[in-house]
Amino acid sequence: MILRVLVLLLTVQFSCSIDTITPTNPLKEGDILISDGGKYTLGFFSHGNSTLKYVGIWFTNVSIQTVVWVANRDKPVHELQGVFSISEDGNAQISSQKSVIWSTNVSIPAAKNNINSTSLKLLNSGNLVLSSDNGKTIAWQSFDHATDTFLPGMKLGIDKRTGLNRFLTSWSSINDPSPGNYTFKVDPNGSPQFFLYQGSNPVWRSGPWIGQRWSGVPDMTKAYIFNYSFVSNPDEVSVTYDILNPMIISIFLVDGVSGTVQRRTWHEDSKRWIVFWTAPKELCDQFGECGAYGNCNPNSGNQYQCSCFSGYQPKSPKDWYLRDGSQGCIREDNRSMCRNGEGFLKLTSVKIPDTSKATVNKTSTLKQCEEACLRNCSCTGYTAADDSGEGSGCISFYDQLTDVRMYPNQGQDAYFRADAVTVAKYTNSKGRLAHKRLEEVLIAIGVLTFVILISSVGFFVYQKKKRDREEELERSLWTKDAGESDSSAELPFYTRNEIALATDNFSLDKKLGEGGFGSVYKGQLRNGQEIAVKKLAPNSGQGIHEFKNEVRLIAKLQHRNLVKMIGCCVQGDEKMLIYEFMPNGSLDSFIFKEENKSSLDWMKRVDIIMGIARGMLYLHQDSRLKIIHRDLKASNILLDRDMVPKISDFGMARIFVSEQKEENTTRVVGTYGYMAPEYALEGMISVKSDVFSFGVLMLEVITGRKNSGLYPDNPSINLVGHVWELWKLGSALDIVDPSLTDPDSDEILKFMQVGLLCVQESADDRPTMSEVVFMLSTNMELPSPNQPAFIHRGGRHSVDPSTSSAGAYSVNDLSITAVVEGR
Incomplete structure (x- = not known):
């Protein structure tokens, strides 16, 4: 045995x-x-x-x-x-x-x-x-x-000798390995590049290989974890990679669930896959988001990320206004660009245009490439073929310049053909700028000489008059406007020096964030109180009227769920608001970031939703003034040390008289995705406008997703539409934030139903905030919602671009951490 x-x-x-x-x-x-x-x-x-x-x-x-x-x-x-x-x-x-x-x-x-x-x-x-x-x-x-995964040592690309095409195809679903709808393959034409396709439609483009990285992957650095090798010759076009540390387990794959390509790395301590990199991860990553001769910039600070090249204008202004830039741009006045004094203008820090119909010259200098392109009227632009600084060569374009986007850094310079008028405007503007700077230098020298010559007494007199003027400006700012019943004279004023001292002279270490209005800094007053300083940019959309509006409103409002203002500062062109410091930041940093979601269990999310609802009820009904916020969104909800929500940013708020129900305005402000249809399209504002924004915000808190996010199965639909489709199928719980453990399903469904009632297309069908609070606090039988408004991206009707206050765009992160299910 x-x-x-x-x-x-x-x-x-x-x-x-x-x-x-x-x-x-x-x-x-x-x-x-x-x-x-x-x-x-x-x-x-x-x-x-x-x-x-x-x-x-x-x-x-x-x-x-x-x-x-x-x-x-x-x-x-x-x-x-x-x-x-x-x-x-x-x-x-x-x-x-x-x-x-x-x-x-x-x-x-x-x-x-x-x-x-x-x-x-x-x-x-x-x-x-x-x-x-x-x-x-x-x-x-x-x-x-290969199936859907690109392993170290494997090749992706085409062997031109045998015709073998190695590419990736997604799984149909997480449990079904049959070929799905997404493929990742090389396009060998022009300057070769890889595409992610949905069916036959391109979704994302890597851009060409430019020496050390792909043009469309600016965060790709010199080998420190992965060592990539790209080959393009008459025999093959392929890419392969190795992992320098054999102890690291990492894969590159096409994920059919999210419709993205991802780099995942196994983390043994936490027993999970970390999403190290993904594409596309924002709207500007989508192929052709701004069309031909359009430039996509997610960090522009404007209300719309698309803009046309200099000398170009939107081909369809109506679609452009509705935030659909897919038709791109055309030349202004159809000016000639063939041997008519034309030239080239530079695009800086961009993903270079689609190179499918480009040609590559590996021996020409960039100057030679420019001269050759200028002689050929079919040439639309050029760029360097090698951005590593170690080689030469150029890429010349012979088709419309498409799929261009800007990066905050690490992008590449590209040059596009521009007509003589546009080139002259650009050159003259540079010349005027240089001349102006020279004048400024000469004037500065003269002023400096004068200051040195004048007596110290005269200098002190000048300083005293300057301080008197600033004090007069501060006093005049807070003079009562006609028809106002009271003012905010009780609000403390701080000098700029006091605020600079509290924030270490607005150091980067103290910076909490920034948006279209300016920047926010953390500070500490002499008495030890921690503060948040909202320092408005000179070109901020919030002008003196909005600034006075926000100060006076918040000074008069007292509620547990409204942010408390401590004081303000007005000195010269600078305007600052001083708030109580919220140590947990804004709500969006919790519900939209994978690493923070787990800290918000269902009960805490209920408390946050109820707190926001009570704060809005106070604004609409219980305060001395009836106030319409007009810009309620996740980034405007701050969280204190105990995670109590505080509604902030009242710069766009509107005061109603007690019996007033609605008002029509020609100045539409707010953030796309949160605005009610009657307000976005017709300028009609009421308390129901805020109810719509609250409904969107509530669905975002429940699902952990942005209303403007991407849904690969139906790219024309937003979060509200996605929730509605699942609600009709009886599968609404499928979209609940997966980070929630053991949630109350019945309560979640009740909150989702209230959220859908808040985003009804007709304002009359939406509840008031008092009804919302009552529905959320009781077990009453709720009415059935109808189809909500703005559930398709085709409905990007939101904002007049000349007046809108856009929501902040996210900065390109170098990596994303997420828990990935295995299969």
């Missing part, structure tokens, strides 16, 4: 080290292959309760089963027993009851003479290799037939 046990143990140990299938040793269900280094495992697998079985490769030591390759992804083995074996002609095949389900289907001449010389081996790279002649000749390998 002891001998039998020893033999059994030796047999098990031997079988665990098997990495090869031979004609005499097939792989049956329940058996596995493990690569020689132990990194990868091959075997039959299935998901959940499914009876469908597949042959796949996954990581051996990753606790979440992560399948990186599937053989029979569109031909699963059903309930019958499956076998993975070597057939009589030497091919690898999957069969069930003598029925062949999948085969490598290649010609192996040597197998006819000696079938036993053929084998199928799992390498420690994750490559499954079918070879003949006892391993001397490779007949087939899985690296040439």
Whole structure:
């Protein structure tokens, strides 16, 4: 018996080290292959309760089963027993009851003479290799037939000699490995680049390889974790990469659920995959978001991220106004650009245009490229072919310049053809600027000389008069306007020096954030009180009227869920508001950031929603003034030390008289995605406008998603529309923030129903804030919602671009941390 046990143990140990299938040793269900280094495992697998079985490769030591390759992804083995074996002609095949389900289907001449010389081996790279002649000749390998995952050492691209095209195709769903709707493949035309497609439609473009990185991946740096290699020659166009530290487990894949390409890295301590990089991750990443000759800038500070090149104007002003820039831009007055005094203007820090129809000259200098392009009237622009500073060459464009976007840094310079009038305007403006600066320098020298010559007494007199003027400005600012019943004279005033001292002279270390209005800094007064200073930019959309409005409103309002103003400062052109400091920042930093979501359980989210609702009820009904906020959104909700929500930013608020129900305004302000339709389209404002914004905000808190986010299954729909579609199907809980553990499903559905009632298209169908508070606080039977407003992106009717106060755009992060489900 002891001998039998020893033999059994030796047999098990031997079988665990098997990495090869031979004609005499097939792989049956329940058996596995493990690569020689132990990194990868091959075997039959299935998901959940499914009876469908597949042959796949996954990581051996990753606790979440992560399948990186599937053989029979569109031909699963059903309930019958499956076998993975070597057939009589030497091919690898999957069969069930003598029925062949999948085969490598290649010609192996040597197998006819000696079938036993053929084998199928799992390498420690994750490559499954079918070879003949006892391993001397490779007949087939899985690296040439990737599924959705790009592994280190694998090639993606085209072998022009054989016509083999290696590309990635997403899974249909998280549990279905059959080919999905997203593919990632190279376009070898022009200057080669990779595209992510949804069906046949491009979704995202990598841009061409420019020496050390792709033009469309500016955060790609010199090798420190990954070492990429790109080849483009008459024989092939391909990319491969290695991981410099063999202890790191990382994959690149096409995710069919989110419709993105992702770089994921396994974090052993937390037992999860970290999303290291993803694309597209914002609207400007979407292919052709601003069309031909349009430039997408998510950090412009304007209400719309698209702008036309100099000398161009929107092709369809109506669509442009509705925030649809896909038709792009056309030349102003259709001016000639062929041997008519035209030239080139520069785009700085951009993802260079689509190079599918470009040409590459690897030997020309940039100056030679400019001269050649100017001689050819079909040439629309040019750029450097190598941005690493280590080479030469240029790319010339011969089609419309499409899919251009700006980056805050690491972008590339590109040059586009401009007509003579536009070039002259640009040149003259630069000349005028230089002349103006010269004048300023001369004047400054004269003034400095004068100051040195005048007596110290005269200088002090000048300073005193200046201070008197500033004090007079401060006093005049707070003089009662006609018809006002009271003022905010009780509000403390601070000098600029006091605020500068409290914020270390507005140092970057004290900066909490910034938006279209300006910047916010943390500070500490001499008495030790912590403050937040809202320092308005000189070009802020919030002018003196809005500034006075915000100061006077907040000074008069007292409620637990409204931010408390401590004082203000007006000195010269500078305007500052001083608030109580909110140590937990704004609500959007919790509900939209993966690393912070888990700190908000369902009960805390209920408290936040109820706090905001009570604050809005106070504004609409319980305060001495009826106030319409007009810009209620997640970034304008601040959280104190105890996570109590505080409504802030009253610069756009409107005061109603007690009996007033609505008002029509020609100055529409607010943030796209939160504005009610009657306000965005007709300028009609009422308390129901705020109710609509509250409904959107409540759905964002419940789902952890932005209303303006992307939904790959239906890119024309927003969060409100997505919730509505799931609500109709009875599947609304599917979109609840997955970071919530053990939430109250009935209460969540009630809150979602109230949220949908708040975003009804007709203002009359929406509840008042008092009704909202009552519905959320009781178990009353709720009315059924109708289809909400603005559920399609085609309805981007939001804001007059000359008057709108846009929401802040997010800065490009270099990495994103998220929990990823395994498969």
